[in-house]
Amino acid sequence: MIELFREAQALQRFLLERGWPFCFIGGVALQHWGEPRVTRDLDLTVFTGFGGEAPVVDGLLAHYAGRRRDAREFALRHRVLLFSTPAGIAVDLALGALPFEADMIARAAEVEFEPGVALRICSAEDLLVLKAFADRLQDRADVAGIARRRGRGLDWDAVIARLTPLAETKGEPGILETVRGLRAQFGS
Secondary structure (H helix, E strand, O other): OHHHHHHHHHHHHHHHHHOOOEEEEHHHHHHHHOOOOOOOEEEEEEEOOOOOHHHHHHHHHHHOEEOOOOHHHHHHHHOEEEEEOOOOOEEEEEEEOOHHHHHHHHHOEEEEEEOOEEEEEOOHHHHHHHHHHHOOHHHHHHHHHHHHHHHHHOOHHHHHHHHHHHHHHHOOOHHHHHHHHHHHHHOO
């Protein structure tokens, strides 16, 4: 994990030097907000808006190796840049454009993971929203872990408010029911 955090810190410096708004999500944020588990990659969001993707993608690919031969085209089409750090850590970088993503980045805060290594991560509420929205098996376990660990400390009203339009867009109201159940269990 030490190498992962140090590679994350180097990537963070790179992004800060360019003034690109970002925050770490996924496994790194989960180490702080949820029940820690082994993670071998980095997930983050950089806010590009619609139309500002190419300079960010090109800047990153000039410095980092793409994980696909068509990494640039894939990123511009699917809004996810897949690359590796010099130490071989896989990075999945979402190109954010939605108001939720801009707000998530604005709410992010630095957390020290080891002495001298502080990373800008999304809030617990935003991580719960992202994981609930993704709704894969591991994400469901992560959502439950965040709820168990943070329970009464979570702003459940904010979670529901942020998740509702995303769940409606996805057409899966069951996501909200799951989160409401966790709120009843751990948020009271």
